[in-house]
Amino acid sequence: MDTEAQHTERDRSSETEERSRSARMSGQGRSGWSWRRTGILGGVCLLFPLLLSHFVLQPFLIPSRSMEPTLQVGDRILVNKLAYRFGDQPRRGDVVVFDGTGSFLQEAPEENPVTGLLHGAAAALGLAEPAETDFVKRVVGVGGDRVVCCDQNGRLTVNGVPVEEWYLQLGDAPSKVPxxxxxxxxxxxxxxxxxxxSSDSRDHLGQPGGGVVPVEQVIGRADWIGWPFGRWSDVPETGAFDSVPAPAAGGHG
Known part of the structure; x- marks a missing residue:
């Protein structure tokens, strides 16, 4: 028997097994790194829109008919969170999204923390209906304004000036509640x-808060309709309040 040949054959076999083991380990390492990289990339892709939504531009799903015809059920509007961030204030005619806790709702509804977190993330991306505390309405009066409805011609007045509200749903009166x-x-x-x-400021007269919304509760201004594509446009501005004078300085508290 050729002992040297046997040794040589065993050495070759060991080298082959070692190469195979190294290749398997290398493949596993590349696969592990690939999964980690995919996970990191996925996390960044999810985190970026959440941060953008939280600080700059938030999608908001319209859940009801209260803002027709301007906004329709299923519209996803883009809420500009920077609109009032640097000293600007909401103006008459602006369509705003706000937190109604303390004005439209006296307390935020209780919910499961995990469910609330998941729903909040989905709502922040415009994939779910907004929180029960969030509302979208049009600003009709700002601090100091006297808002009355209705005059002898059935029009809403602000600071004594009638407002032609062309944006109202066809057939609707400015208000059936004086x-x-x-x-x-x-x-x-x-x-x-x-x-x-629409359930709005009128419905909360006589309740704590009186139906008015604190400016600091405003989340942002609805500037664009982003979805569906057939309705892709900006939220139209209105000149209905252009002739309304400023309220008397110090006249109202």
Whole structure:
């Protein structure tokens, strides 16, 4: 028997097994790194839109008919969170999204923390209906304004000037509920464009908060309709309030 030949054969076999083991380990290493890299990339892709939504531009799914015809059920609007961040204030005619806790709702509804977190993330991306505390309405009166409905011609007036609200849903009256309100400083009087389908400031008169929304509760201004593509446009501005004078300085608290 050739002992040297046997040794040589065993050495070759060992080298082959070692190469195979090294190749398998190398493949596993590349696969592991690939999965980690994919996971990191996926996390960044998810984190970026969440941060963008939290600080700059938030998608908001329209869940009801209260803002028809301006906004329709299923529209995904883009809420500009920087609109009032640097000293600007909401103006009459702006369509705003706000947190109604303390004004439209006295307390935020209780919910499961995990479910709430998942729903909040989905809502922040415009994939789910907004939180029950979030509302979208049009600013009709700002701090100091006297808002009255209705005059002898059935029109809403602000600071004594009639407002031609061309943006209202066809057939809707400005309001079937009469009111005469002086908007406290630092707050807003808000109403839906589809007045017969909108639960807004009118519905909370006589309740704590009086139906007005504190300016600091405004999340942002609805500037664009981003989805569906057939309705892709900006949210139209209105000149309906252009002739309304500023409220008397110091005249209202």
């Amino acid at each position: 009111f005469d309100i002086v908007v406290p400083r630092g707050t807003l009087w808000v109403m839906g464009d589809h007045r017969s389908q």
